[in-house]
Amino acid sequence: MTDPLFRDDAYLRSADANVTRLTDEGGIVLDQTVFYPTGGGQPGDSGILTWDGGQIEIATTIKGEGQEIILVPGEPSKLPAIGTVVHQKLDWERRHHHMRVHTALHLLSVVVPLPVTGGSIGEQKGRLDFDMEDAPGNKQDIEDTLNGLIARDLIVSTQWISDEDLDANPGLVKTMSVKPPRGTGRVRLVRIGDTSEQVDLQPCGGTHVRSTSEIGSVRIGKVEKKGRQNRRINLHLD
Known part of the structure; x- marks a missing residue:
């Protein structure tokens, strides 16, 4: 099991850790x-691992079996041995862009x-696909x-509910193609706005900014038809 430090603090940029396993794929x-591992439309994080006598670039991060998170090197290189203490450092600028786009898509x-x-998150843009037969009337x-x-500089926060509570409140789930992360x-849940001015509450395992003003202004790009009842709305960071 890998303890996902990003889940409690998305702004944590570095940390020490112990190597517990090396996969057959490196x-x-x-x-x-x-x-953060690839999931929910958000790309896996990249960055650098260093240890006494070694360094390796991490190209992406993926989910492994159970609760494991696997860091994937950019190219074959000498790996730290099991038990080695390593220092991990995020490509913070890339991650922060993902956080801004992800929170903006929740607002969309x-x-x-x-x-x-469906949906996808990138560094400068993202998109959501909607069950929408006709194109929206006015993109502006x-x-x-x-x-x-x-x-409005709305606060973004999280809370946890049981699987049973989610089953009793199916309206919390907005996504038809991506299931809420379960298994524990x-x-x-990610909430935008406090309880007195809440604008959104939905299951999400991804990383988000602390407040909506941190997103900055956004621009709506193409609205594309993707099937008889599917419209894709593209969003860009300004």
Whole structure:
């Protein structure tokens, strides 16, 4: 099991850890990590591992079996031995861009209150696919409303509920294609706005900014037709 330090503190940029396993493919498993693994449309983190006498670049991070998180080197190189203490350092600028885009997409799902059929997060842009038969009437209205929410500087926070509580409240799940992360008996919710001015609450295991103003202004790009009842709305960071 890998302790996902990013889950409690998405702003933690570095940490020491112990190597617990090396995969047959050359991946590195640590007892704890600041690196987020690919999932929920968010790319895996990259960065650098250093240890006494060695260094290796991490190109991406993926989920392993059970609760393991695997750091994937960019190219074959000498790996730290099991039991080695390593220092992990995120490519913070890349991660922070992912956080900004991810939180902006949560707000987009508020502005366009339809079931989400897919999504993707990049450094400068992201997109959501909606169960939407007709194209939205005015793209500019979506952009203006979205930037209005961002400018309100809403607090972004998390809480945990049990699997049973989620099953009793299926309306919390907006995504049709991505299931909420389960397996530990509880599910993490991301809330935008405090309890007095909450604008969104949905299951999510990804990393987010602390407040919406940190996103900065965004621009709505192409609205594409992806099937008979599927529209893709692209979002760009300004």
